[in-house]
Amino acid sequence: MSKNTGLNAIEMQYLRLSLGLTTEQVASITSTTHQDVLAWEAGETDTPVPVQKKLLDIDDIIEMQVLNTTDGIEELFKKEPKRRLAFVVYPTQAVYTQYNPEFLSTLPLTELYSTAAWRIKKECKLVLEVDVSLVALDAEAYKAYRADNGMSESRESRAKWAATQLV
Amino acid sequence: MSKNTGLNAIEMQYLRLSLGLTTEQVASITSTTHQDVLAWEAGETDTPVPVQKKLLDIDDIIEMQVLNTTDGIEELFKKEPKRRLAFVVYPTQAVYTQYNPEFLSTLPLTELYSTAAWRIKKECKLVLEVDVSLVALDAEAYKAYRADNGMSESRESRAKWAATQLV
Numbered sequence: 104m105s106k107n108t109g110l111n112a113i114e115m116q117y118l119r120l121s122l123g124l125t126t127e128q129v130a131s132i133t134s135t136t137h138q139d140v141l142a143w144e145a146g147e148t149d150t151p152v153p154v155q156k157k158l159l160d161i162d163d164i165i166e167m168q169v170l171n172t173t174d175g176i177e178e179l180f181k182k183e184p185k186r187r188l189a190f191v192v193y194p195t196q197a198v199y200t201q202y203n204p205e206f207l208s209t210l211p212l213t214e215l216y217s218t219a220a221w222r223i224k225k226e227c228k229l230v231l232e233v234d235v236s237l238v239a240l241d242a243e244a245y246k247a248y249r250a251d252n253g254m255s256e257s258r259e260s261r262a263k264w265a266a267t268q269l270v
Numbered sequence: 271m272s273k274n275t276g277l278n279a280i281e282m283q284y285l286r287l288s289l290g291l292t293t294e295q296v297a298s299i300t301s302t303t304h305q306d307v308l309a310w311e312a313g314e315t316d317t318p319v320p321v322q323k324k325l326l327d328i329d330d331i332i333e334m335q336v337l338n339t340t341d342g343i344e345e346l347f348k349k350e351p352k353r354r355l356a357f358v359v360y361p362t363q364a365v366y367t368q369y370n371p372e373f374l375s376t377l378p379l380t381e382l383y384s385t386a387a388w389r390i391k392k393e394c395k396l397v398l399e400v401d402v403s404l405v406a407l408d409a410e411a412y413k414a415y416r417a418d419n420g421m422s423e424s425r426e427s428r429a430k431w432a433a434t435q436l437v
Contacts, residue, residue, distance in 0.1 A: 113359060113404050117388035123287040162392075192280060221284035225329075237280050 110155050112146035118158055119144075122165070123218040132211050133157050164209050165219045172219075173226045176233060187234050189265035190224065192217045194239040202240060202261065238265040277322050279313035285325050286311075289332070290385040299378050300324050331376050332386045339386075340393045343400060354401050356432035357391070359384045361406040369407060369428065405432040 110118060119129050119140075126140040133140075133154045143150040176188065192213070193199035199206075199213035210216050217237070224235040245264045254260045277285060286296050286307075293307040300307075300321045310317040343355065359380070360366035366373075366380035377383050384404070391402040412431045421427045 113406050117384055120290040121388060217284055221288060239280050
């Protein structure tokens with residue numbers, strides 16, 4: 104089961120859990136079947152190397168995202184020393200696809216983006232002592248906010264809306 | 271929902287997922303009901319502060335365990351420069367309770383111990399370039415191994431058995 108440096112059944116399971124994914128979601132992003140995923144995690148069959156690589160690559164992408172974003176936030180707070188920040192996440196795949204499409208190729212599911220956001224929150228707390236709150240984008244409320252303030256859709260507008268959600 | 275610096279619904283969900291727990295397991299270790307957990311994660315009710323604290327404390331304990339174990343492994347490989355290591359995890363709560371009871375007070379579920387093990391594997395790879403394999407304790411095979419080698423039960427015996435499982 105634990106052949107070479109590949110991932111065995113329990114490692115595949117905890118890699119998946121650490122990414123915040125269900126077995127169905129792993130099947131969907133690796134173009135395999137739910138039965139395949141269950142068989143790997145039960146140790147009945149070895150996980151194909153490309154599947155292992157796909158999930159490990161996603162984990163690496165998330166870690167890179169965490170590092171880059173935490174660096175960005177550290178920069179931000181050099182000029183502007185407030186210690187509270189809102190970070191937009193996307194409550195459904197449809198909202199994620201509409202508003203955050205540039206991430207679809209690297210983090211195909213909104214759950215992966217939320218996992219990255221959670222790790223960013225943890226890292227910011229630990230390293231910068233900055234409180235990051237994850238704010239799920241409420242598409243209707245956000246549209247109304249933009250209309251009220253004459254703002255166009257942009258990452259910055261989303262961040263501004265999210266900041267209004269901190270109480 | 272995102273009141274003060276407490277955790278909101280989506281943060282509670284991703285904290286749980288990052289710990290590798292189901293909603294049922296969170297209910298069990300926080301002495302709440304499954305319905306409570308579902309209501310927090312749906313944003314229908316706020317998560318009680320003691321529950322938030324309990325889960326955040328567990329996450330801190332895991333991070334401490336990761337740091338300490340990674341330090342220990344770094345020490346080990348100063349003397350003995352092989353780059354492969356087996357780390358025992360426990361496939362069921364019964365096996366965990368029998369063989370690893372000293373962790374029950376801090377990491378009450380075997381899934382939490384496995385989550386710690388997964389993070390240790392990641393950290394060792396990244397920081398030390400050491401390949402750690404998680405090996406689920408097979409109680410029968412381990413007993414046979416001890417009998418064959420005249421060994422008593424101990425953490426060290428388990429580690430030795432686990433090393434035989436690396437191929």
